[in-house]
Amino acid sequence: MKDSKRQKLHAAGWKVGSTADFLGLSREEESLIDMKLALANKLKARRQQRKLTQLEIAKRIGSSQSRIAKMEVADKSVSLDLLVRSLLSLGVTRQDIAGAIGAPVAKKSNRSAPKRHLVAR
Amino acid sequence: MKDSKRQKLHAAGWKVGSTADFLGLSREEESLIDMKLALANKLKARRQQRKLTQLEIAKRIGSSQSRIAKMEVADKSVSLDLLVRSLLSLGVTRQDIAGAIGAPVAKKSNRSAPKRHLVAR
DNA sequence: TGACAATATGTCGAATCTGACATATACTCC
DNA sequence: GGAGTATATGTCAGATTCGACATATTGTCA
Numbered sequence: 284m285k286d287s288k289r290q291k292l293h294a295a296g297w298k299v300g301s302t303a304d305f306l307g308l309s310r311e312e313e314s315l316i317d318m319k320l321a322l323a324n325k326l327k328a329r330r331q332q333r334k335l336t337q338l339e340i341a342k343r344i345g346s347s348q349s350r351i352a353k354m355e356v357a358d359k360s361v362s363l364d365l366l367v368r369s370l371l372s373l374g375v376t377r378q379d380i381a382g383a384i385g386a387p388v389a390k391k392s393n394r395s396a397p398k399r400h401l402v403a404r
Numbered sequence: 405m406k407d408s409k410r411q412k413l414h415a416a417g418w419k420v421g422s423t424a425d426f427l428g429l430s431r432e433e434e435s436l437i438d439m440k441l442a443l444a445n446k447l448k449a450r451r452q453q454r455k456l457t458q459l460e461i462a463k464r465i466g467s468s469q470s471r472i473a474k475m476e477v478a479d480k481s482v483s484l485d486l487l488v489r490s491l492l493s494l495g496v497t498r499q500d501i502a503g504a505i506g507a508p509v510a511k512k513s514n515r516s517a518p519k520r521h522l523v524a525r
Numbered sequence: 526t527g528a529c530a531a532t533a534t535g536t537c538g539a540a541t542c543t544g545a546c547a548t549a550t551a552c553t554c555c
Numbered sequence: 556g557g558a559g560t561a562t563a564t565g566t567c568a569g570a571t572t573c574g575a576c577a578t579a580t581t582g583t584c585a
Contacts, residue, residue: 385502
């Protein structure tokens, strides 16, 4: 399964492997999820770029680490408003936000997988 | 006072003339309001283009006339989520939405004022 | 391996947003 | 003017989202 699809399912509140998978996701629902994912990815990218921790971002924005974590995966419980407000707080411009929203599913740059220890198991 | 400014104050939940006027509206808050106004205006434009009433739109997207009215002026009680979902329901594309969000304050086309009856009073 | 930091997930009371309704105001035609 | 339609505004109970906290999982380094 492609990563972007997995992301979408997750954001929609499904466990991957659910029998329902994509059924029942209307075009509009899917679009909204795509937008949120785009913003979520942008938020994460921005934070990592700055080499900040979720906790640091949380304080700066006046939120909590757990909520930042949920934002970054576009959890069902996070609104567009919160995502946008957070991005603005981090200095992302409206134009940048618009760019993310309009762009096709920003495939979560996953080149050459994390590759943790590189130790035989 | 310019129309766009009046709109913004209204959306922020202020009565025009309030002594506070713009004070206390941070750059981020203002940006968010601008985005909502842009979407609100787009929603209204779209509806009028189609020559539909607020009531008709409401039924189509499963809401109420009063909420549509509030959406169209970006009332404090309407979320970005609701605005975006509504626009998507009306067939507006993500790209269009992005366009509205990114664009500079879409000054509420007010060319040659309504001019109702054109009757001497 | 163990210890420590970062991130993820679940839950909860408080805050915000929602559709619905009542009602007020504005517009259009006669 | 009045009647009819459209839009605006106020309110409220139910739904959703919020920050916060506890706790689980993952990642990193020695």
